[in-house]
Amino acid sequence: MRRFATRTLLALPGNSCHGRVGRPPRDGVANTKRFLSEKNCVTVGVSEPTSAPDEEPRFLEMVKMNFEKAAKHTDLTPGLIKQIMACNSVLRISFPIERDDGTIEVIRSYRAQHSHHRSPCKGGIRYAEAVDLQEVEALASLMTFKCAVVNVPFGGAKGGIAIDPKKYSLRELEKITRRYTVELNKHGFIGPGIDVPAPDMGTGAREMGWIVDTYRTLFGQSDVNAWACVTGKPLSMGGIEGRTEATGLGIVYVTRAFLAKKAECDRFGITPGIEGKTVIMQGFGNVGFYAAKFFVQCCGCKITGVAEYNSAVYNSQGLDVESLKKYQLENGTLLGFPGAERELAADKAHEMIEEECDILVPAAMERSIHVGNAHKIKAKLICEGANGPTTIAAEEILERNGIAILPDILTNSGGVTVSYFEWLKNLAHVGFGKLTRRWEEKGKQGFLETLNAAGVDTSAVNDVMRKGATEKDLVYSGLEDTICTGLDEVVDTANAKKVSYRTAAFVNAFDKMQGTYKNSGFTI
Numbered sequence: 001m002r003r004f005a006t007r008t009l010l011a012l013p014g015n016s017c018h019g020r021v022g023r024p025p026r027d028g029v030a031n032t033k034r035f036l037s038e039k040n041c042v043t044v045g046v047s048e049p050t051s052a053p054d055e056e057p058r059f060l061e062m063v064k065m066n067f068e069k070a071a072k073h074t075d076l077t078p079g080l081i082k083q084i085m086a087c088n089s090v091l092r093i094s095f096p097i098e099r100d101d102g103t104i105e106v107i108r109s110y111r112a113q114h115s116h117h118r119s120p121c122k123g124g125i126r127y128a129e130a131v132d133l134q135e136v137e138a139l140a141s142l143m144t145f146k147c148a149v150v151n152v153p154f155g156g157a158k159g160g161i162a163i164d165p166k167k168y169s170l171r172e173l174e175k176i177t178r179r180y181t182v183e184l185n186k187h188g189f190i191g192p193g194i195d196v197p198a199p200d201m202g203t204g205a206r207e208m209g210w211i212v213d214t215y216r217t218l219f220g221q222s223d224v225n226a227w228a229c230v231t232g233k234p235l236s237m238g239g240i241e242g243r244t245e246a247t248g249l250g251i252v253y254v255t256r257a258f259l260a261k262k263a264e265c266d267r268f269g270i271t272p273g274i275e276g277k278t279v280i281m282q283g284f285g286n287v288g289f290y291a292a293k294f295f296v297q298c299c300g301c302k303i304t305g306v307a308e309y310n311s312a313v314y315n316s317q318g319l320d321v322e323s324l325k326k327y328q329l330e331n332g333t334l335l336g337f338p339g340a341e342r343e344l345a346a347d348k349a350h351e352m353i354e355e356e357c358d359i360l361v362p363a364a365m366e367r368s369i370h371v372g373n374a375h376k377i378k379a380k381l382i383c384e385g386a387n388g389p390t391t392i393a394a395e396e397i398l399e400r401n402g403i404a405i406l407p408d409i410l411t412n413s414g415g416v417t418v419s420y421f422e423w424l425k426n427l428a429h430v431g432f433g434k435l436t437r438r439w440e441e442k443g444k445q446g447f448l449e450t451l452n453a454a455g456v457d458t459s460a461v462n463d464v465m466r467k468g469a470t471e472k473d474l475v476y477s478g479l480e481d482t483i484c485t486g487l488d489e490v491v492d493t494a495n496a497k498k499v500s501y502r503t504a505a506f507v508n509a510f511d512k513m514q515g516t517y518k519n520s521g522f523t524i
Helices: 029-036 059-071 078-085 133-149 170-186 205-218 246-259 262-267 286-299 321-331 349-354 392-400 414-428 437-453 471-497 501-520
Strands: 007-010 089-098 104-113 121-127 155-161 195-199 278-282 302-308 311-314 342-345 359-362 381-383 404-406
Touching (some): 059 133, 059 392, 059 501, 078 501, 089 133, 089 170, 104 121, 104 133, 104 170, 121 133, 133 155, 133 414, 133 471, 155 170, 155 195, 170 205, 246 262, 246 286, 246 381, 246 404, 246 471, 278 286, 278 349, 286 321, 286 359, 302 321, 342 349, 392 404, 404 501, 414 471, 471 501
Parallel strands (some): 007 089, 121 155, 121 195, 278 302, 278 359, 359 381, 381 404
Antiparallel strands (some): 089 104, 104 155, 311 342
16 A cells, blocks of 8 residues: 655654745746745754855755746646655654763754655665755655656655764764664664665765664564665675666766767767767765766766865866775875876865866765856766756756756666665575576577587687676666666657756656556545
């Protein structure tokens, strides 16, 4: 049975104040500024209202604005529009931990399940001081639409703990993660068929390992599928090859596929083909690093610029991505990297995205391209790696300047796609390729022997071509097929309705969700 009621759960009593959230503007720089003249905020628990950079709408309002814009291009009824936009279930938790020095600290955490039209819900858990209820609701809704765009059968969810993980010891982080898992289960917000978390900003395979161990130990003794309660796990705990690099690799796949579409490239004055293109990365964490790595290795691109929050480096001939990452890990900064022609300190690092390049990949935080810098962007194509990196007003400026934008709900869906594969692997209790690899190798060998017998020289066939597909091979293949199929559908809708790629992606998501609702019906 699917649940469509909206509920808000407060694990512990506490003061909460919900400020008035005004109706967001439809679009436009002028409307954005008018919207911002009102004092719109949502304050939850002890969090404080935050002011957006350049006085633009907050992230949740951006999602609503994009939603409303796309809804006008569908045949959705008003009631269904409200249902699709509503966040079905929200959990806010406060719990205490004893720190290593003996002091008691109260930890604030959240989990939002945006949609139950497909199950389970799926979405990451982030550890960041700025996490609040509004942010996780917005990210959960994006996850719903992201899954629908690339035909991954999940509802959207997102979670977060309001801490800076760098300020806690390993022991403290483990205590926080395990207690958070207990609270999620207590309120029905985790389980292989209910809600399946994954890594996000500030978390990784280590935290996912703690979560699955806690869940299995306390709640999953009689559940053979307990390993599937979370994805992004270490390989030794049911993880999958290719999950770590999935989001970055997906960005590369979708960019390469787009640049192979001559008609689309001609619309924006882009030379078709990806080889030799120059790329600037904003953000050099997991997503940014792997995207940069595969742009070079798989596509023959040059990474001319990389920007981080505290530094940026540039080389017109291309940066050595592997060496740059090693340098960053050792020094905590990009400044001083010997392969750079020039560098920018923390106060100027954000200006790197304004340099000349073919492809710009904003893979850091939301709203990094805004009304204050959009007119300075010189890239021909923006492929969004982060969630919501381009504001509404900025997108209008970029569109007027003829810059193509591939939207986040398509481009960074690689992570959830491979998480889906990991979830399937855990439910099947067998790795991809385990039953077929040797059979494929024997088939190839038999084919080559037949060719040799017929006098055909097969000496040029290398060992890699003779091997059967490994788990990583199949994951990469499935990821490319999934995300490129999503791209094809988005481009077709954009051309048919004469809308942007972002609007087209939302329209496709709505149409697919509408089909699910109509076929399943509504529960009483």
